[in-house]
Amino acid sequence: LAKTTQPISMDSYEGQEVNITCSHNNIATNDYITWYQQFPSQGPRFIIQGYKTKVTNEVASLFIPADRKSSTLSLPRVSLSDTAVYYCLVGGPITGGFKTIFGAGTRLFVKA
Amino acid sequence: EAGVVQSPRYKIIEKKQPVAFWCNPISGHNTLYWYLQNLGQGPELLIRYENEEAVDDSQLPKDRFSAERLKGVDSTLKIQPAELGDSAVYLCASSLDTEIDTQYFGPGTRLTVL
Numbered sequence: 366l367a368k369t370t371q372p373i374s375m376d377s378y379e380g381q382e383v384n385i386t387c388s389h390n391n392i393a394t395n396d397y398i399t400w401y402q403q404f405p406s407q408g409p410r411f412i413i414q415g416y417k418t419k420v421t422n423e424v425a426s427l428f429i430p431a432d433r434k435s436s437t438l439s440l441p442r443v444s445l446s447d448t449a450v451y452y453c454l455v456g457g458p459i460t461g462g463f464k465t466i467f468g469a470g471t472r473l474f475v476k477a
Numbered sequence: 478e479a480g481v482v483q484s485p486r487y488k489i490i491e492k493k494q495p496v497a498f499w500c501n502p503i504s505g506h507n508t509l510y511w512y513l514q515n516l517g518q519g520p521e522l523l524i525r526y527e528n529e530e531a532v533d534d535s536q537l538p539k540d541r542f543s544a545e546r547l548k549g550v551d552s553t554l555k556i557q558p559a560e561l562g563d564s565a566v567y568l569c570a571s572s573l574d575t576e577i578d579t580q581y582f583g584p585g586t587r588l589t590v591l
Binding site for chain 1: 517
């Protein structure tokens with residue numbers, strides 16, 4: 366499985382755009398990139414998933430360059446409620462299912 | 478639609494005692510996961526089920542941990558006997574499509590072993 370590296374923590378202010386970059390140099394051809402969000406005392410929540418180029422949904426965008434060795438989660442106009450831990454996962458189909466591993470995550474602090 | 482349900486939410490036990498956690502996945506989700514999460518770290522997979530079959534239990538400490546998923550729906554994770562180092566949050570997740578890894582997590586059970 367590809368190892369992921371992401372910043373331990375980041376600070377931002379309300380209304381700013383936040384970009385969290387994840388490195389995954391050993392990503393395999395059939396691996397997907399998935400991001401989860403976790404608030405204290407809750408389980409992680411799926412945010413977005415992509416394979417290549419750009420993916421956008423109602424809460425975030427995911428930018429994946431052509432070499433796929435990194436990815437960037439973009440949160441537009443963050444609010445205080447976006448303070449959470451964000452996990453980047455890389456994994457793909459294996460015999461019997463889908464394999465991914467959580468790293469330590471990035472702790473985002475949004476200030477007023 | 479109801480999410481993943483876990484119980485209890487909190488459990489405090491003495492070391493060497495047994496403990497069990499219960500999980501009810503989202504209806505129709507064939508894949509069920511148990512994770513352990515230590516403070517300040519990401520979740521670590523303990524076991525993954527496809528229906529009733531445990532297809533990945535390589536990280537489950539089988540000397541003291543056991544799990545079952547009867548009828549391919551609810552699941553129980555048991556620790557016997559518990560050790561101080563087992564204090565953590567135990568998360569259950571389920572997913573519908575194993576080709577695309579969208580896991581839905583429950584709130585977790587916070588275990589404290591004294």
